[in-house]
Amino acid sequence: MRTLFSGEVNAAYGQIYVCSAYGHTLEDSFAGQRAGLCGGAVPGDLFLLTGTHTGSVPFAVELYETEPPLDADVWEDIVEVSFRPESNKIKLVEWDGGRYPLPLSETYRVRYHCRGMDEARGASRDVGEPVLDEYLLRFWPSPPAPDRVVKETSQAAAYWQEFARKQPPGLTAEERAEAERRVRDEEERIRLQQEMDDWGGHLPSDRLRNVRDKLRSVQGYPNGLIGLDAALVLAIDAAGPQEQRALARWAAHRACTTAGVSDIDWIARGLVELDRGERYSPPLDDPRRLRAAVLADEGVPRSHEGTPGLPQAAAFAALFDAAAADPLKAALDALLATAVTHGSAWRRLFAEVRRTFPATAVAPETTSDRQ
Template sequence: MRTLFSGEVNVAYGQLYVCSDDVHSLEASFAGQRAGLCGGTVRGHLFLLTGTHTGSVPITVELHGTEPPLDADVWEDVVEVSFRPVSDKTGLVEWDGGWYALPVSEAPYRVRYHCRGMDEAGGAARDAGEPVVDEYLLRLWPSPPAPDRVVKETSRTAAYWHEFARELPPGPTPEEQAEAERLAGEEEERTALRQERDEWGGRLPSDRLREVQGTLRRFQGCPRLVDLDAALVHAIDAAGPKEQRALARWAAHRACRTAGLSEIDWVARGLAELDRGEPYSQPLDDPRRLRDAAFSDPRIPRTHDGTPGLPQVAAFAALFDAAAPDPLKAALDALLAATVTHGTDWPHLFTEVRRTFPATAATPKAEGSDSQ
């Protein structure tokens, strides 16, 4: 036997729970049971009732290897239900969200809930440190599912809750619950697909786009490339690695020219190295050196406060992005950087992309578009 928890917990409205997900309603937890006090109808969830309405009650939770002795003589009310955790993070949960870990596995258990002093507590409030009125013991042991049962009934409180449970309409059968969960899962998947399709301009992205989407560059305050022209993004994806690499280099050249950097010797050298597929030389080989060069070279256009402006920052980003190992990421990031350098003239830039790279001029047909 292992004691998983022993101490005082806070209750409100006479409620305490054992679960690994959201707390479920009183009615759902007891629907279809003959026993009150411990609701086990909802899979992975136990709804425990106490005599104390608000405040602190002592409870012990034990895990046994086999069915333990009944000990009915020392407890006034005892009920049993079946329970199967749905996660390895099951806990004893207070009404206000307090949580105490219960290390149990995702296996079927029998639960025996022992209560005493419920009538004496009488729905009153009790603070920690005050004399104990009602107390509780929860025992679990491995066991296949079986109907709930009232093992011992003494108090008026228990009789009330037993009657309450028996008057509830039956809940869904396990098969009905499983079907409802399956349908809910399918609807959740459809909703996720709809959201993803909306995010990508009305069509689902390819696996390659999904791979790179979390690593694509963003510029603060600037829209994503897919928000500006989703059809172009999908066409670039479909164009293939060779076209993507060529587009990345083209975009870096356009960004540097638009930002007024192309004639600076070390930038021009970097563009030539990019075209040859060679590693960058100084200062483009190191972000720190590039930053120092960008701030110290008086030939770089600057804002009123003396720092390189957004077009210049974006152009340097395009240089780095165009050399990225992944050709699709290189093309999308470098083109976005070039877009930033063009400001509101970005539609003209996209027109040039389609004219320069005919493979991007037509939007590829979406696979399974009629069925999504």
């Protein structure tokens, strides 16, 4: 035998729980049972009733390898139910949120022993005050079996036994599985509808789903390129890696030209390296060296504050983005940075993209085409 818990726990409204799922109502927990005091009708949960209304009660949890002794002469009220964990995080839970882990992993028979329920009924008790009622919960591996009343002595137990027998039967395992399936299907439908709304009525490919969270975020563009022109993003995805890489390089050139930095010697050299598929030479090979070069080079246009402005910062970002290993990410990030260099004229930029890269002008597939 192993003692999994021994101490005092706080009851509230005469309730304590064992939870591996989410917890359920009193009525659901006793649905279809004959035994009161321990509700086991909902898989993964036990709903335990106490005589004490509010406060601390002595409580123990024990685990046996085989069925333990009944000890009917020691305890006034005893009931049995079956218990199957719904997760590997099983806890003895107080009403106000206190939790005590219980290392349980099989299908068990549970025997709930109670003593002093009538004496404690409706009472409040603090730690250190005289004990009114006590409880013991014993687990042992066992296949599922109907609940049963082993011993009934107190009026409190009789009351809860009658309550349990008045509860209508709960869902069968098949009915519960079907209900859970319907909930999952509805959640998936809502998720897909939200995704379609984000993408202008179309579902993105798995490639776009994988790269979306990795795309560079830019201040002022909370939804990035998707928020500006989702159809163009879908078309760039469909265009394929060769076209994406070409678009990334084109965008970097356009960003540097628009920001007025393409004629600076080390930037011009970097654009040549980008076109050749070579690694950048200093200072473009390191963000810290690039920052130092930008601040030191008087040829970089400045804002009225004396620092490079937003178009220039976006152009440098486009250079880095265009060299990304993933061609789709490179194209989308570089194009967004280039859109920033164009400010409110980004629509004209996107129109030029579609003219320069005809594959991106193709309308995306409809949702029905993808199914």
